Amino acid sequence: MTNRYVFLYASAMVVVVALVLSSAATLLRPLQERNMRIEKMQNILSAINIPAPRAEAEALFNQYITTAKIVNYRGEEIEGDAFEVELQDEVRKDLADRQLPVFIADVDGEVFYILPIRGNGLWGPIWGYIGLESDLTTIAGANFDHASETPGLGAEIADKPFQEQFTGKRIFDEEGNFRPVRVVKGRAPADDLHAVDGVSGGTITSNGVTNMLREGLAAYKSYFEKIKTT
C-alpha cells in the first residue's frame, strides 16, 4: 500500500468520523441541555436542603424559587435572566462588570437566599450554590460540584457528607465582619462556626473551596448590606 493510499485513507476516515460525531452532537444537544437545566435546578434546591428528584425538579423549582434576579457588586439590581447567567464567563470579568445572580426561595414562609459561586480546584473548575437563611449570615445548605477533581479524593466535595458540614456555619462573625467558612486541613474545631473539615488527600481542592467561598461571597457584600439595612 502506497503512501498516497495511506494518506487518503486517513483523511477520509477523519472526515467521516467528524461528520458522524458532529451530527450526533447536534441532534442530541437539545436533550442534553434540558438535562443540564434540570440539574441546575436540582443543585439550587439542594442548597436549601430540598431533595428534588429529576422528574419533579422543575415543578419544585417553580414552587419554591419566588425570585431570580441579577445584582452587581454594588448590590444594585440589573436587567437579565438570572438562571441563564453563565458563571464561568462572569468570574473572568472585573468585579465591576460582573453579573451576580441571586435566587430567593420561600419555603413555607421562610426566606432563603441562594448564591452561585465558582472557583478552581486542582484539575479544573469547581462550582456550587450556597443557601443562606434570612439573616444572610447562617448557611442553610451548600452544594458543590466539579469538572474533573480526582475521584475518591478531591471529588468528595460533591458528596453529601462534605456538603452537610456547611449547614449552620456562618459567613459573618458576631461583630458583623465578613468571615466566610474555611475548609481546613484535617479536622476543624467543633465549636468553630467558620470552618469545616477538609477532604483527606484533597487539600488543593479543599483550598479551592475556601477561596471560592471567600471570593464568591465577597462579591455580594454590598447586596447583603442593602438587604440588612432595609
Added chain:
Amino acid sequence: MSENSNTQKEALFSPQNRKLLSNPLGKDNPINVQVLGICSVLAITVQLRTSIVMAISVVAVMGLANVIISLLRKTIPPRIRIIVQLTVIASLVILVDQVLKAFVYDVSRQLSVFVGLIITNCIIMGRLEAYALNNKPWPSFLDGIGNAFGYGWVLLTVGFFRELFGSGTLMGYQVIPGFLYDLGYENNGFMILPPMALITVGIIIWVHRHRDRSLVDIS
C-alpha cells in the same frame, strides 16, 4: 490469519461461533484470566447501577468496533492500523457518552470520566488487534460481545457485592432490613473504596480457578 477459506456457508451459531461467545465468559475471561480492564472494574463498581450502564456501554462499543474493523479489515493500511482502531473506538465512545448524557444523565454524571476511559480499556483494542482484523464481521461481532459480556458479568458481580455490603442497597433500594442495623450490623465502609474491588476481583478469580482446574498454572 485464520480467514475462513471454505466457501460453503457456515451456520450463524455453529459450534465454533458459539465458542467465540462462551469462551470469554469462562476460560478466556478478559478480567479473570487475562487480567485486562481492571482499572475500570475498580473505579465504577461501587454501585450496581453504574456497573450495569458501564457493562452495556462496553458491549455496545466492543460489538460495533469489532464489526467496523472487521468490515474495513481488507482496506486498512497495516502501517496505520492502530490509529484506525483507536479512531473507531474513540468515536464510538464519544457517541456512547453523548447518548448517555442525553438519556440517562444521572448515570452519566456518576460514570464521569470513566466513559471516556472506555477508550483505554485494553480489552477492546486487544480484540480488534487479535481478532477483528483477521476475521469476518459476524464472528468478530460474536467475539466482541462475548468478551464484553465476560467483562460485564465480572463487573456486575463485583458491583453487586460492593453495593450490598458497602451501602446495604441494590440499585439504590435498601435491601438489608432495618432490624439488622438495630442488632448492630453496620455497612462496611471499606467496601466502597477501590482496594476492596481488587480484593473482590481476587476472590472471583480464586473461585473461578477452583472450579476450572485447567486455568491453574502448574509449572
